[in-house]
Amino acid sequence: MAFRFYIILLIFSFGTCFSQSQKSNQGLDGIKTNPNVIQTQNDSLLIQKVEDDIIAADFDQKWLEELYSNTLYDTIYNSVSDLSFEEVEYPELSTELLKTRLADLSSKTPFNVEYNPGLESVIKSYLKNRRETLQKLINLSAFYFPMFERALDKNDLPLEIKYLAIVESALKPRAKSRVGATGLWQFMYSTGKMYGLDVSSYVDERSDPIKSTEAAAQYLSKLYEIFGDWDLALAAYNSGPGNVTKAIRRSGGYQNYWNIRHNLPRETAGYLPAFLATMYIFEYAEEHGFTKPRPEVALFETDTIRVKQMITLDQISEATGVEMEELQFLNPSYKLDIIPFVKGENYALRLPKTVMGDFVTNEDHIYDFAKAEFAKREKPMPQFFESDTKTTHRVRSGEFLGIIARKYGVRVSDIKKWNGLRSNNLKIGQRLTIYPRNSGAPSSSSIGKTAATKSVSGSSTTYTVRSGDSLWSISQKFPGVSVQNIKDWNGISGSNLKPGMKLKVSKS
Template identity: 50%
Template sequence: MKNLVYIAFLLTFTFGFSQKKTESLKIQNNENAKVHFSDGPALFFTNSDSLILQVHPQAMLIDSLWMNKLIKSPLYDKEQYMLGDDEILVAGLEELPTDLLKARLKYLNSKTPFKIEYNPQLEQVIRTYLQKRKSSLSTIMERARYFFPMFEEHLAKYNIPMELKYLAVIESALNPNARSRVGATGLWQFMYQTGKYYDLEVSSYIDERSDPYRATEAACMYLESLYKMYGDWSMALAAYNSGPGNVSKAIRRSGGSTNYWNIRKYLPNETAAYVPAFYATLYIFEYAKEHNIKSKERAISYYATDTVQVKRQLTFAQINETLNVDIEVLKFLNPQYKLEIIPYIKNKNYILTLPIKDIGNFVSNERLIYAYADLEDTKVEKPLLELIKLDDKITHKVKRGEYLGKIAAKHGVAESNLKKWNNLKSTKLQVGQKLVVYPKNTNPIVTAKVTPIKEDKDETTYYIVKLGDSLWSIAKKFTNVSVQNIKEWNNIWSVNSLKPGIKLKILNLLNDQKK
């Protein structure tokens, strides 16, 4: 089914936008990618045959802006969506009179397998979410455009009610990197042991509890088993939150009742609020239009993405530099890779999710991309290394509004290095937190001896970065110029530092710019 949608999308994309002005990006295509590389650090592209890749600058700009705004939004914190224990519930709401709510709940009860019955407690919860969480809901609904179709595929496979897609909203606010105070992780908030039971891998490189595909499959299996245990979806939801043991104890304390509302007062406080929050979320999503709740932005669609299995280890930075896919897009589509590295292990299937427009570019140029990664990896182990002094480091105090990528760009270092130097497990920072930074081309372990190049003004060219450019595509415009050359000549040590309008210095090494 997804392949048919993919073909339809391509046809629509080709004809529907044929009148729009686009830019071309040339990537050399050769059967043996190794011939494009010398033994040194320079990239040599010698084959005149090339693959023309179309770049839509305006679309790329919109994607980048949306991802940066959406992913870094504090509205994705679960605590800001779920009602707190100390929050005062809203008793009255003019836009939702009691009689209207009763009629709507009766309708939802008739069309779903859930026992959605009116009671004053549920009414207060729904009104409180409508009044206090409207902004959060608008943002979450936009993210739902990507995740809900994926959830629905899996729910249909297990013959589970489609409404259970709303469970991920109250679990994580649809944030695949959400982590609770007790360690539950991902869209469906799996604890470590539960995740291992459902074969979700957790290692230094990867946490499949944050993998939207694998975690959703596991959640469906778990929910299916809970429903078989209780024969009631409200009880299954309570067990999903607090565990079957707590639900069984509540049943005993209530005198044997298996009605959720009867055992609710015997459940832990969080679980007592859990099922009403689910029903409130279900109601609000189903009646969003009536309450004038709309998505905030134009998000990427699940059907506009596809996957490819990698054949060697790749970093997000390498993918960004070769295909110019925004780092934030890569992090959003591949949240399971903790260090922004896609590992390669024999007999393991690690996949990379990309926008459809970039999947074709990746597959057509796979050998080139792997060869480029080979070259980049060799630079890590260069000879003639010397230790640097500890006083080369500085301390950066995190200010409000700063995030890891912004700090890395400010100091001209890679985001991955900032994480390594400060033993960070994620990109989350606290205001006032102190970070160790080794600015520009220094490294706390080793640094390579670099032979300085004598700069001649007559042999220097300046290139203005355009929208859609990557370090890789710029390097190919010049003969005998590598990505590493451009980084060293311009003190660029973070892929996020490349912005449209920046002037790059290019030393003309023996040859002129390619025609």
């Protein structure tokens, strides 16, 4: 089923009028237009209608049906629990039960998972004090672990190494330590370069989940080749091989991690216990009351495409309807939310498969839009504005950065920079400094979405979601209603719908 949606994007204004014959063949500034997709009106360039190729979309649908009927998909999703997490008291983990479970775990992995009081203390501390954090990590792991396991298997490494990324970064691809280690696997600049991770003003591949995982697998493989022991390899990964060899010398030649632990740097001394505790809790998650939910985005439900010219994530968001926050999650290596085009480099965009066909079918027009908008903005980007135009916005219930950015015609990345925000999380009542567009006219990100911000007023109805419905198909049932209208009226941030869900829709 072809996924269709309507987007009206104001790209730029200009002072010189073209002749009627010129308008029939090209848009503004010589940009070629397709009358069915891009039209000029009132000296503006509009994306009138974007839709996927019907035949290609039909092929995609057949492939997805084959994928979802696969037993692997059933294994991943059909047996999972609900996403909710409830505070429940569980019986104290006995020492004897822990010893039994650790012995069972040790038989399945090359790591030395042996009981000791220190490890027991770490495990019980995590279970008591970090339940909510651990549940969030279990949720996130459903997206990241498949890509970790693929790289580890490719390099013949123990699959349990996937738990190392939790200890290193708490599965935050843009995590940065006080000494500059960055990404899921916390590579220092020099080590990342050594293993092929590009770092530039626009891109930091240490934050690229797939590329950094491959680099980590190669680095760990080399460390194991040196030390011949996985515990020591992990210690060397954390503190450097030199600190491990010093600890071996100072301990009198011992080569068991637990025998040299007291000679390792303080952080590394707690590193392996944290790794083993994490491994235990994830392997026995259900026994301790944690759930294994379906991820909001699964890796195999996304795809990548090589970009052909510079484009920003919020331009992509405007063209595809994918929320900015989701694009940032899927493309964390682009530091300024800008995907550059550099000769000789292969920079890729990751999108949900549900919109990949729309992007590919219309990419020339989307790039035309991006090119014109870049010309309008006058680089460098992102833009900053005069201080005398700033305003203060107080965050209200239900608001997120994407909504606030559209309201003022600015970009999410701008708001984060102006307010020193490291994440997209906001608190009700939080005050944000905003520099609205001061050109005297709304920006392209706000035009075409003005109608989307209105409240449900006048005559309204309740629509019950049926199997196979999408936000776009529902919007087509109500004249004058857009996808963004429905999302704003119902407080929906993503695009996932469940059969039986009730949606408010205005008829006016």
